[in-house]
Amino acid sequence: MRGRIFEHCSSISNVHKYMSIIPVIDHSTGTMSKITSCVGLCILSTLCLATAGTVQQLLQLNIPDAPPPGTQTLSGSFQGYSIEVASFADMAGNLTTPNKLSYRMLQNLKETSGSAVPIRVGGTTANHEIWVPNQKEAIIQNFATSGAEQPANITWGPRYMESFQVFSKGTKYTVGVTFDSSTKGEDASVSEATEFLQKYREKLICSGTFPVDRNTTTWSINQYVPEWLSRISAIASRVLPKDNQKLFQAGVFVAPGSFSADLSWTAQAAIDFGIASTGLAKTFCTHQYFGAACQPVKPTLAGNVMNRTALTQQMNYHAGASAYSTSKGLSYVIGETNSIACQGLAGASDVFGAAMWSIDYAFYAASLNVSSMYWHMGTGYRYSAWQAPQNGTTTLGPRPLYYGNWFIATALGHSDARVVPIVNTTSLAGYAIYSSKRHRSELKSIVLVNMEVFNSTSTPASQRSSVDFALPEQLGGKRCQGSVRRLTAAGAEVRDGIIFAGRKVGLDGTINGHESKELVARGVVNVKASEAVLVTLG
Numbered sequence: 001m002r003g004r005i006f007e008h009c010s011s012i013s014n015v016h017k018y019m020s021i022i023p024v025i026d027h028s029t030g031t032m033s034k035i036t037s038c039v040g041l042c043i044l045s046t047l048c049l050a051t052a053g054t055v056q057q058l059l060q061l062n063i064p065d066a067p068p069p070g071t072q073t074l075s076g077s078f079q080g081y082s083i084e085v086a087s088f089a090d091m092a093g094n095l096t097t098p099n100k101l102s103y104r105m106l107q108n109l110k111e112t113s114g115s116a117v118p119i120r121v122g123g124t125t126a127n128h129e130i131w132v133p134n135q136k137e138a139i140i141q142n143f144a145t146s147g148a149e150q151p152a153n154i155t156w157g158p159r160y161m162e163s164f165q166v167f168s169k170g171t172k173y174t175v176g177v178t179f180d181s182s183t184k185g186e187d188a189s190v191s192e193a194t195e196f197l198q199k200y201r202e203k204l205i206c207s208g209t210f211p212v213d214r215n216t217t218t219w220s221i222n223q224y225v226p227e228w229l230s231r232i233s234a235i236a237s238r239v240l241p242k243d244n245q246k247l248f249q250a251g252v253f254v255a256p257g258s259f260s261a262d263l264s265w266t267a268q269a270a271i272d273f274g275i276a277s278t279g280l281a282k283t284f285c286t287h288q289y290f291g292a293a294c295q296p297v298k299p300t301l302a303g304n305v306m307n308r309t310a311l312t313q314q315m316n317y318h319a320g321a322s323a324y325s326t327s328k329g330l331s332y333v334i335g336e337t338n339s340i341a342c343q344g345l346a347g348a349s350d351v352f353g354a355a356m357w358s359i360d361y362a363f364y365a366a367s368l369n370v371s372s373m374y375w376h377m378g379t380g381y382r383y384s385a386w387q388a389p390q391n392g393t394t395t396l397g398p399r400p401l402y403y404g405n406w407f408i409a410t411a412l413g414h415s416d417a418r419v420v421p422i423v424n425t426t427s428l429a430g431y432a433i434y435s436s437k438r439h440r441s442e443l444k445s446i447v448l449v450n451m452e453v454f455n456s457t458s459t460p461a462s463q464r465s466s467v468d469f470a471l472p473e474q475l476g477g478k479r480c481q482g483s484v485r486r487l488t489a490a491g492a493e494v495r496d497g498i499i500f501a502g503r504k505v506g507l508d509g510t511i512n513g514h515e516s517k518e519l520v521a522r523g524v525v526n527v528k529a530s531e532a533v534l535v536t537l538g
Contacts, residue, residue: 058468058524059423063432065474066441067418072326072369073436076115076415077172079362079408081106081385082336084123084378085176086154089138090389091379092163099166101388101396104509106167109405114414116168120335120374122176122206128153129178131192138162149343149380161195174204174249174335174374179231180213186234193235197247204282206249206335207231221265225273232280250281252335255288255317259295259341267321271328283371284325285335288314293382294342301348302453305339305357306492306530308426315364322369334365334373338401344383351400352530353453353492354383358404359532360449363411363431366419375405386509397507400489403498406505407487411447411534427452428467443475446535454529456491466528475537476523483517484525485534492530 083091093099106117128151135157144152164173177192178185193205207228228250236245251270256263267284275281290310291299304310322332339349339357348354358375365373377384380391385402387394411417416436423430429449434441454464471480485501498504502516520535527533 056466056468056526058470059428060470061422061430061446061472063422063443063446063472063475064420065443067420067432067434071418071420072366072371074366074412074415074417074419075372076113076412077118078366078372078412078415079109079405080118080120080372080374082120082122082374082376084125084150084376084381085121085129085156086123086125086139086141086151087378087381088121089156089160089163091377092166094138094159094162095165099388101386101509103167105386105388105398105402105505106171108505108509108511109409110168112406112409113412116170116172118172118174118372118374119167120174120176120206122174122336123376123378125150125154126176127178129192130155131188131195132157150378158195172203174206176206177235179207179228181227185213186231189231190235190238194239197239203247204249205232205235205247206252206285207235221269222273225270225275228275229278233278236280245280246282248280249283249285249333249335250275250330251284251286253286255286255314257317258289258314259292266317267332268324271324271330276328276330281330283333283335284321284330285333286318286321287336288318288334289337289341290314290339291345292341293345299340299345299348301351301353301492305348306353306451306453308360308424308429308451311357311361311364312424315368318365318370319368326369331371332369334370336376337361337373338376338383340383343378343381346382347493349383349401350495351492352403352489352494352498353400355400355402355404355407355487355498356449356451356492356530356532358401359407359447359487360429360451362404362408363419363447364421364429367421367431375401395507398505398509400495400498402505403487403500406500407485407532407534410485410500411445413444417444422446423448423469430469443537445537446471447532448525448527448535449532450527450529452529453492455493457493461490464528466526466531469525469527471520471523471525471535478523480520480523480537482520482535482537484520485515485517485536487532487534488528489530 091099091102109117132155135155137157138159139154139156141151141154175196177189180188189207196203232248251267253265256266291304325332338344339354344350362373375385380394383401384399385405386398387396390396411433418434418436418441420432422432429451431447432443433445433447435444448469450467452465471477487500489498503511503513506512525533525535
């Protein structure tokens with residue numbers, strides 16, 4: 001069954017251009033192997049269009065009747081948002097002045113997916129926070145330098161907790177507490193956890209995001225694990241009832257190889273050192289970025305974001321980590337992620353290409369038993385899904401990434417979905433989505449993403465290349481009945497004018513316009529460069 005999606009690939013001479021080494025998980029055993037394959041993609045022909053400079057390919061899809069055994073079933077809350085601790089009070093608001101834009105943006109996704117969007121409150125500033133019980137202000141931010149994007153430290157008081165009450169009913173939170181060393185650090189962790197948990201029980205506790213008072217040149221994972229176990233044991237015994245203590249998120253490491261040559265901080269190593277041995281850990285968490293704006297060599301849209309080779313290389317780690325974690329009873333979470341670290345990069349994180357990337361990335365992760373993922377954001381961050389509140393001259397409203405998130409929520413629907421990759425080339429991605437609500441899996445939709453970078457400022461629209469995907473015979477072939485929702489814009493580099501199935505998101509967060517669906521014509525779906533489509537069957 002595992003190899004079924006690789007059957008019937010064309011043997012014509014140029015098929016090797018579209019072959020790749022991809023990780024394949026046997027979900028029943030948690031083992032991973034690699035298969036060289038054209039991944040259900042057969043090249044039938046290459047057609048030269050009348051317009052000079054454009055090449056249109058016709059590609060035949062092969063789609064399995066059912067997902068491999070053990071493929072995870074996703075919940076409607078697969079994607080969430082990670083909000084910087086220092087930004088949360090602004091982005092959520094409080095009971096007196098709730099942030100209406102943030103509420104509306106989250107409500108859109110809830111209405112689409114059927115589930116409240118989960119929220120993680122954390123990030124770099126979680127390690128520089130101090131709980132002050134008698135502080136009147138919700139939060140006080142102290143900046144080391146004028147114009148800095150993040151405060152050097154923050155203090156927060158009881159009014160900060162109001163921000164957890166303004167989002168939709170049913171919202172579940174993951175919150176970060178300090179992991180400073182010593183008895184003083186433990187007391188601080190317990191104090192923060194107490195404030196969170198005694199008022200709001202729908203929470204998961206994350207401790208140990210960025211421990212800053214250790215010597216990171218010598219501190220190792222085998223030292224980290226017993227320190228972490230001691231810390232969560234203290235929180236559990238001092239704060240939690242004995243019948244409800246499995247509330248902790250383990251790990252919270254940056255994916256190995258992302259920014260450091262140290263490859264020792266892995267999910268498998270932490271688990272082997274006993275991080276799940278006390279039974280208090282509920283999930284294992286990894287953070288993932290695809291470059292950093294604060295490094296000497298700046299990332300680019302084409303080189304880091306819309307680069308499927310780079311995506312595949314990074315996801316190889318998560319394939320093994322998710323398999324091992326789930327085999328040991330821990331759900332695997334990408335708990336903080338976005339395109340480019342250090343708050344994103346203009347021209348790479350805040351453009352339409354980032355929306356394309358987010359779709360491919362999310363469904364790739366879903367196919368690897370990643371149970372949930374959280375898009376990081378903060379006030380003024382360039383990779384944020386929306387801007388709220390006003391920050392300098394930056395306009396309030398949606399950002400391109402939000403359109404990708406909206407597409408993902410629409411594709412997963414009211415979920416119970418299973419995701420299987422069916423196309424995996426250097427520029428094309430495809431995913432089959434199955435519904436399992438009727439005690440058997442049936443194909444409900446197909447996601448197709450063309451990650452070729454099209455820049456509307458350097459190439460005429462008439463020369464925008466495209467790919468035709470032919471649906472398989474078991475779906476009716478040329479007689480296939482289906483509808484297409486298209487996510488499109490003038491080019492990968494634009495920030496505005498983005499349309500999803502005829503609709504767009506207004507500056508106040510409302511979805512405007514009437515949904516327009518295309519009909520599948522003669523069993524073929526066309527996808528232009530820097531476009532994504534959702535094909536719904538039946």
